[in-house]
Amino acid sequence: MHIPGPDPRPDGGAGAVAAAGGLHQYQLSLHAEYGPVVRFQLPGAETAVSVADPELLEATAHLDERPQKLFEFLSPLCEAGNLQVLPADEHAPWRRLLLSVLAGRPSHERHFAEFAALTQELADRWAERGCQEPVALQKDLTALSLRMICAYALGGAAPEPDAVVAAFEEILTAYLGRLYEVPPPDPGEEPPERAQEALRFLRATVDDVIAAHRSDGRTDRSDLIGALVEAGESPARIRDTVMVTLLAAHHTTGVAVSWTLHLLGRHPEAAERVAAELDDVLGDRAAPDFADLRRLPYLDMVLKESLRLYPPGPYGARETTEAMKLGDYEIPAGATVFYPFWAVHLNPAYWPDPERFDPERFTPEATAERPRLAHIPYGIGPRSCEGAALATVEAQLVLAVLLKRFRFRPVPGHEVRPxxxxxxxAEDDIRMTPLLRPLS
Structure with a gap:
């Protein structure tokens, strides 16, 4: 069967993506017009197919290659090969190594008290301001996430967290913006000097982190650098891995918590229910223990609904190595298959009134009625996010500490635009005012 989609454009589709404001917005509009499977143009992809139906996605879950062109904007962060597009045979052992550090529940529990202390430091800083002025949630929470990943996976404190976050934003703005420029930039064209300077700063920062780690004389597998050293990875691959880990980890948790607080600010009845659950489980304690997370089901439902409405990563992509069937459609070899997380999460066939915030969608009974891949904030298959379990623990903890202590009120007149x-x-951050809750 012919896959529906827009007519070809002479610019290879770049103009349509740019006009929509980015690929994720473009995919939303395509699926709204053409249905759950859409063919469209994209620079560097001869055949691009976006799939927003979770049952059809099951047929693609085994795919283990990423399209080179789409992840080219991350190449400047890597010197030993772009880690996002490593061939499957090279990617699999690297992924196993990352999972050995990032995915283990015992290690999450071991670092939990340190995570709680870092979160309480941020809460203290907000409280010291007297709750009289708004805070920039994404700025402060991505810096907190960076401190957490450095303490957890890299064996040390985060050097200049705000500067590191700002440098990543400078690089991503420059390189991601070049991906859909019309006309495309000359391959030999240098990016803006500010982006080059940001990249030099990040590399020097990561070198300092690695050097400080080595000065401790540790070469065990207790953290990511130790595991990479023990595995015999080259210095360049170690630096690349640290760089990409810093990028992915600080964005994921900080952004997810920011959007969750934004939604709770707009739905105070849900915020009050979370606060009541926290008071019931924690009593007069300021932070949960690791075991308490299992006793906070409504908080978990709120987080999942936030990740549905605002998935931190808006899409994933794979490349077919051979022709495959996707329902009634034939997908050729060499095609780029998109996982448009946002469109999947807003598919009305599985999410009635999809733009409405409703944590009750994630009761065990409601979840059991939906396909497995209806909710995929961290991707699917062998290229899904290695840090998903860690990010979930961090987000639940940060939300518990902050919502036990504060009510968050939106700033009047501040527009939050994804x-x-x-x-x-969020284009101009998510600005909210934290108001101290009365002691329980």
Whole structure:
């Protein structure tokens, strides 16, 4: 069967993506017009197919190659080969190594108290301001996430967290923006000097982190650098891995928590229910223990609904190595298959009134009625996010600490508009006022 989609354009589709404000917005409009499977143009992809039906996605879950062109904007962060597009045979052992550090529940529990202390430091800083002025949630929470990943996976403190976050944003703005320029930039054209300077700063920062780690004399697998050293990875691959880990980890948790607080600010009845659950489980304690997370089901439902409405990564992509069937459609070899997380999460066939915030969608009974891949904030298959389990623990903890202590009120007149970066960002941050809750 012919896959529906827009007519070809002479610019290869770049203009349509740019006009929509980014690829994730473009995919939303395509699926609204053409249905759950859409063929469209994209620079560098001879055949691009976006799939927003979770049952059809099951047929693609085994795919283990990423399209080179689409992830080219991350190449400047890597010197030993873009880690996002490593061939499957090279990617699999690298992924296993990352999972050995990032996915283990014992290690999450071991670092939990440190995570709680870092979160309480941020809450203290907000409280010291007297709750009289708004805070920039994404700025402060991505810096907190960066401190967490450095403490957890890299064996040390985060050097200049705000500067590191700002440098990543400078690089992503420059390189991601070049991906859909019309006309495309000359391959030999240098990016803006500010982006080059940001990249030099990040590389020097990561070198300092690695050097400080080595000065401790540790070469065990207790953290990511130790695991990479023990595995015999080259210095360049170690630096690349640290760089990409910093990028992915600080965005994921900080952005997810920011959007969750934004939604709770707009739905105070849900915020009050979370607060009541926290008071019931924690009593007069300021932070949960690791075991308490399992006793906070409504908080977990709120987080999942936030990740549905504002998935940190708005899309994933794979490349077919051979022709395949996708329902009634034939997908040729060499095609780029998109996982448009936002469109999947807003598919009305599985999410009635999809733009409405409703944590009750994630009761065990409601979840059991939906296909497995209806909710995919961290991707699917062998290229899904290695840090998903860690990000979930961090987000639940940060939300518990902050919502036990504060009510968050939107700033009047401040527009929160999602835009495409490496993640689903807010154009002018998410500004809210934290108000101290009365002691329980």
């Amino acid at each position: 835009i495409e970066r490496f993640v689903l960002w």
